Amino acid sequence: MAANVSTTNEKTDKTETSQMHSEEKNKPRNGADILIQALHDQNVDIVFGYPGGAVLHVYDALYRNPIRHILTRHEQGAIHAAEGYARVLNKTGVVIATSGPGATNLVTGIADAMIDSIPLVVFTGQVATHVIGSDAFQEADIMGITTPITKHNYQVQDVNDIPRIVKEAFHIANSGRKGPVLIDFPKNISASIFDEALAEANREEELYLPGYQPNIKPNFLQIQKAIQAIGGSKQPLILAGAGVLFADARHELTEFAEKYKLPVINTLLGLGSIHGQHELNFGMAGMHGAAVANDAIQKADLLINIGARFDDRLTGDTKLFAPKATIIHIDIDPAEIGKNIPTDIPIVADAKEALKALLKNDFDGPDTSEWLSYLNEKQQDTPYWYVEDENEILPQQIIEMVHSITNGDAVVTTDVGQHQMWAAQYYKLNHDHQWVTSGGLGTMGFGFPAAIGAQFAKPDKKVITFCGDAGFQMTLQELALLNEYNLPVKVVIVNNGALGMVRQWQELFYDGRYSQSLMPVQPDFVKLAEAYGVKGYRINTMEEAQSILEEALNSDEPVVIDARVKQLENVYPMVPAGKSLDDIVGVKKF
């Protein structure tokens, strides 16, 4: 086990506080106690984690002063669960892992949270300060490793800094452009005795972060410029991204769009920022977005980007993106403005504040009736499509059925690949904070643990995860949690026996050379589920599909559904990587 740690500390003048459990009144509090208390102070109601040598003191403190702790079966499961939790509640997710391998197992999740702006506070154990840098047992330089993939990170050097650091971390994670903050916690610090008197003296201290003052309110003049541009436009278009969701601005977005009859399209991560079937919603844009949404971008004379970052999966070739449009870009992160697409009217602000400012002004909006009827016609003519197959179930049909059985109300998480794109296309969301997907990093193995976190966050909601047969196998060990914690998560494996998205690219761009993308040998997912005490179902035919999905999705129990679908189905439409949105292929006219 980890190196023995001295628990002696110079500071002896500690005071007792009323927060202590009565039987331990006389025991001075150590760093671990302070950490757990700091989590209580932040109203943390659940943490996802996995213990180990460097965090034994922390887990001991947790035992004394409990916060609900979910023991996942892999640290990656813990962090994706925390991401799922954070997404659906718009609240900071909390993760604990030990030093070394525990910490490095979190890295994928931290990078995922960074690129998708998910608020997390991640605690990693660390070897004792006096052996840091000596390649001690289970030492990893997690500060160095995570610096480029965290919004901020700390290594605690003094036990008395813990309250301040935790407070700062939660503030940083869940304000401005949200993101993961890591706190590296050396073992001897967790054992050091806390100076209660000093803490009492510093208790009322305000947060002091002179280098961090996110701009929340929009600039008045910029709003006036935006209003002028909107008023003078003929073919305006709102592109709503995840920023709208993080700002909880769905209501304002919808009101604004309705007030001026402005069409809205979404990014993959912005889905749910307006009702999926709202008459002004023209769907998702980008690589596998709706033909109408991409066409709208190319024809718009004004593009109002609210809380999206013009990612390359959305824009295609940036030089040919929205060629006719004046660009308004509302973003809380000034560094996003002008990064990928030159912006005419930048507005650095929280999406909700910006929309409120726009709504406060009554101005003469543009007449969009012609533009809307063009878009409506285009939408009618070029919907998402598939060609039914007599013998096989199409993956799209599974998503459609799940959508109709759950009335579009379920919390949906996805893994990464073809099924993710079909879920985005066919599961029309009724609400915000109902859609959890790994957009920026495209992390296979994300969907299932994210669903677990989402179910903890919303115990009364139906939570469904669409997974590919490959991605599910990356984190399926978390099946153990469904039974243990009585989580009625519905796992829908869209099983095409392939790394579908890779296979599709090989079909389209590598002359069908399926190099390492077919997976002929698979576990029996039904038996696998049963081994974990979870009911498993297999779907082979359309008839089975309807009846089994109805039974399984309406049950109160966790279920795993192995839906066998056509292997060679492709996701369309598609804008090939690096091409212009105009070069979209796989659009069918109806």
Place this chain on the structure above:
Amino acid sequence: MKRVITVTVLNQSGVLNRVTGLLMKRQFNIESITVGHTEQINISKMTFVVHVADETKLEQLIKQLSKQIDVLKVNDITEKSIVLRELALIKVVSPANLRNEMNSIVDPFRPQIVDTSKNFVTYQVVGQPDKIDAFIELIRPYGIKELTRTGVTASVRETQPVETPQLSILK
């Protein structure tokens, strides 16, 4: 284009790593970097000389740096009237019969001799980077044994001309 950027930071552990790591991650090409304390406790200043492709890249650089929690201020001082200084230590082969010749050749640069031995002399030169470049070229034929440069640090002049032309050395 070459830019001189100063970054004022809170002196926290890891901040240097975060700032330089960021430049690397976003593929900015650092020519030199200097760091040191400032007149305020707990606040350090870094001076970077970087190559950026264009205005958009420059704007990104400044915004990405500003975004870091421990970064207090980012200034592009390239077009200000500034004092730019770098220090170099250059150890050169200098046999007794050539030493006088060498000293007189380099004299206009006003170097200091900071170390001597039988066959070597070490000059310390302070000035703008181009002055140091010139010094090095001048002395190179004699045989440079060792060369170290500190990188550029800079200070913005109190009095700024109304319109400052871009410094020629930075073009």
